[in-house]
Amino acid sequence: MLTDADLSALWLTLRLATVVTLMLLVIGTPIAWWLARTRSWLRGPVGAVVALPLVLPPTVLGFYLLIALGPNGPVGGLTQALGLGTLAFTFWGLVLASVIYSLPFVVQPLQNAMEAIGERPLEVAATLGAGPWDRFFTVILPLARPGYLTAIVLGFAHTVGEFGVVLMIGGNIPEETRVVSVQIYDHVEALAYGQAHGLSAVMVVLSFAVLLVLYGFRRRAGLWGAGAAPVPEHRS
């Protein structure tokens, strides 16, 4: 039922979402921590910038990224100077775009979970002799675990589901930037509804399975409650 092109699009989508989610966890953790703790006036502006992808039409984001990544844009100029060519219409260009696009879906749950921890457990750990890194790994990470699970689910799902940004910045290159959402769009445009049905059904089942496993795990671990982050409104 699924063609090789469909499978290749599926594989590419999973690869993209995995890479993006991992990068977002690394990038999102310090941003979320800073937003959760800082008393700086920059908190508002930075928080707003992080949340921008929530409200911007994906095409706007894609458009600016296209210009920035292009040969005459600031990022494109840098990547060319480094001998990497331009990132537009490549897998790594898509990764960069997706990281920006999905950033709020990772930062906000993490930030909420870290705010919910409060100062006390960290003060307690410090009085017991735990230094800053020790406190991060033995107090913040375990206590923010529900936030991390939510962030992983949302970051991954949102990357799988993106479409507008991909079209603007990635185009439609097989095995490079042709992700599932684009592939389905192609099928529909070609009036190949059977193909579109097949791939769409696979996505529904896959997404449901992933959510079921993760949410089931959260409930079993008794992690509802403290740190369970409200889900940001989804828009694509």
Next chain:
Amino acid sequence: MTDARAPESLTVRLGLSRAGGFALNVDLSLPGRGVTAIFGPSGSGKTTLLRCIAGLEAGATGELHVNGQTWLGPGVCLPTHKRPLAYVFQEASLLPHLTARQNLAYAARRASGRGTGAAESPGNASAVGEQDVIDRMGIAPLLDRKPGQLSGGERQRVAIARALLARPRLLLMDEPLAALDAARKEEILPYIEQIRDLAGVPVLYVSHSVTEVARLADQVVAMNEGRVVGQGAVAEVLSGLDIALPEGEDTGVVWQGPIVEQRAEWHLSRVACAGGDLWIQQGAESRLGVSDGEVRVRIQARDVSLSLKPFEQTSIINHLPAVVESIYETSDGAQALVRLRAAGQPLVARITRFSAHHLGLHTGQPVWAHIKSVAIVR
């Protein structure tokens, strides 16, 4: 990090200004052992002082030397995790994702990594065994539970055990009983009393309860509005007429002494205090588990009345000769607090202003103090 200061002492010279007008300004020198109660009404800066000592207040300035180690000083500011201390917080402070056992292990594992050279020398830092602490705090059956499955009293016992296992050189306790009801307080107090013997290090114990202070402390620092308003032995400070007492607490003194005589037929025991002998009800001391025969009693100002002559025909059994030291009229205008010396020991009587006037009380005058009731605190 080690200086030439007396090794067995605490020097605390701290300042901190907060937005909103609160300022902490404390200059204290404390002995490097025993329990020092930091006492005062809410908002007097007790907790802030403790947090500054622990390095939890970023803006604290001044000097802090603990048993020969400089924690804060010119060019020195140890971060909290480098200060060999333990802190028992007012409310639940167990790490919520760890079991009681894991909480204890968290402290024990990090205990050796703190402090400098001297902290490792035997007999200086406390060296109590883990099993000993667990048994003394009675928490063996609780070890595999998470904090959420423990009652408030059980949580505080685990927190106290954890503090001991951190092998601190200074133990800070911030109203560890405040969040508990009266019954739980009674349950925990004996455990806290053991800390003196177990920890072997100076303990700073924040409280606004006269009862706790009278029972636990070797000496008292009285605070008000961010400043120290009195410091010294429990009896001296608690009898001060100008220290701010929490609402509902009466001024009073704490005396202590050995039981020297038992009168079984009347169920009375005679306690030889420095200020004079007191008869107390027999059995009370055994209920409190007094083992060494030394009891500590509290005499509240309202339980002391005065007369110019001794009188025999009265139901009151404790009469002591005393000398008026000072008289302080209370703000309500009806009462007067009279600070006395009985054989050199402080005693406070709360009488009416009318009586003070009628008896013509003045400084230096000999009087008789009649003590209606004596509360045994330890």
